[in-house]
Amino acid sequence: MPTTRRTVLQGIGVGGAASLAGCSADSAPQTNRRRTEKATSKQQQKTVERVAADPTDIPDPISRTEPKEVEVTLRPEEVTGEIEDGVTFTYMTYNGQVPGPFIRVRKGDTVNLTFENPEENAMPHNVDFHAVAGPGGGAEATMTAPGETAHLKFKATYPGAYIYHCAVPNMDMHISAGMFGIILVEPEEGLPEVDHEFYFGQHEIYTDKRAGEEGHHEFSMGSMPREDPTYVLLNGEKYGITPDNRGSPTVQTGDTARVYFVTGGPNLTSSFHPIGNVWEKLWPEGSLTTEPQTHIQTKQVAPGSTTVATMNFPVPGASKLVDHSLSRVMRKGCLAVIEAEGAERPDIFDPDPDT
Known part of the structure; x- marks a missing residue:
């Protein structure tokens, strides 16, 4: 047939x-x-x-x-x-x-x-x-x-x-x-101009072995209904978009960037946060025809939804994108990095003011 x-x-x-x-x-x-x-x-x-x-x-x-x-x-x-x-x-x-x-x-x-x-x-x-x-x-x-x-x-x-x-x-x-x-x-009028755009997606994977246990991991249909994932990931790999793994996107100090973020899930809501930064403007649920929220530290993004947010980079260094449910970062792999390069700005951030 x-x-x-x-x-x-x-x-x-x-x-x-x-x-x-x-x-x-x-x-x-x-x-x-x-x-x-x-x-x-x-x-x-x-x-x-x-x-x-x-x-x-x-x-x-x-x-x-x-x-x-x-x-x-x-x-x-x-x-x-x-x-x-x-x-x-x-x-x-x-x-x-x-x-x-x-x-x-x-x-x-x-x-x-x-x-x-x-x-x-x-x-x-x-x-x-x-x-x-x-x-x-x-x-x-x-x-x-x-x-x-x-x-x-x-x-x-x-x-x-x-x-x-x-x-x-x-x-x-x-x-x-x-x-x-x-x-x-x-939208028909387009989007505000920025220097960079980045794309990240979060999801969780349920396997039959512990995180880090070497070998091939099969999908676990038992742990998924319990919402007990082995890994929680950005872009599909543990710490994938970091300098020590696939590399990180780079910007220059003073640049602006727009981040498109989606939570695939299927179950966990992300508390999306940029360590050492804030979301300067943020459009919740990806709704681009509303007025943006401003200076948002952490934004919950439910499975099946998105957010669009902009970032500024006034000083050099790493902005670490994480789920602020932090065990997902430390134990399950949910971290990406955007690296800003440029001259130091001690008037904004001085890590060693006594020298």
């Missing part, structure tokens, strides 16, 4: 769109959970050197004044990579990175999405855009088995920074394993 979205849904025990969107009590029955775990443990994904998204890999701000059609391709890729040295994990990603690609459009644009589920995958996947005004955010329309391709067209009718994520019945597992990202819908 040829594989269709309908047969995929039937094969994984989904009764309809409500189940697909995670709204049905039986959307992830225990038999399907066991089937998912078995498939994950048996599959032979390609091994990749890096899954951590480059926080500087963001499309340029939009300068045009008219809407257009924008082509976007997403590929759900199941890959094996390192969470930290010596610890491997089977990630589920969009286009091989965590978080998925930063998608940038303008209000009024039409997005032509191609969703390609590679043959080498073991599982069905899809995508739910919170920027889509339509059933399931496009989840049912993009539901694909390995080897299938789906197409979706939607108009970006409201501005803001929105999460997109996988929305199959075991969506909590798929999101935890890395399937989430941001789509930015710029």
Whole structure:
């Protein structure tokens, strides 16, 4: 029998769109959970050197004044990579990175999405855009088995920074394993000019071993409902975006930066904080048409939401981006760094005033 979205849904025990969107009590029955775990443990994904998204890999701000059609391709890729040295994990990603690609459009644009589920995958996947005004955010329309391709067209009718994520019945597992990202819908008037833009995503991973225990970690379907993660990560790897790991983005003192931040979850709310800095202007929930909050030290960002915030860098040194639930930083890996370079400013910060 040829594989269709309908047969995929039937094969994984989904009764309809409500189940697909995670709204049905039986959307992830225990038999399907066991089937998912078995498939994950048996599959032979390609091994990749890096899954951590480059926080500087963001499309340029939009300068045009008219809407257009924008082509976007997403590929759900199941890959094996390192969470930290010596610890491997089977990630589920969009286009091989965590978080998925930063998608940038303008209000009024039409997005032509191609969703390609590679043959080498073991599982069905899809995508739910919170920027889509339509059933399931496009989840049912993009539901694909390995080897299938789906197409979706939607108009970006409201501005803001929105999460997109996988929305199959075991969506909590798929999101935890890395399937989430941001789509930015710029307002028609555009965004204020800044010197830099950065992109970070937080999620938690549940495994069958302790953090730091060497070897391959399987996904733990037992610890996830208890919300007891092994790792809490920024951009998919423990301390991934730091000088001693993948490197940190650098700025010059006096520069301004805009940070786009998404909490994939699936369960934990982030208390997003820049150590040694504040969010100069902050748009909660990614709502870009509201007046920003100013000089915010810590902002809660719930799973399935975003925030957009700006930073200034008056003195040189590291601004450490963390979840201020600090055990997640010290024990579970939730830290990234932006490094400012430039002349010292002892009138603002003097670490040794007696010399």
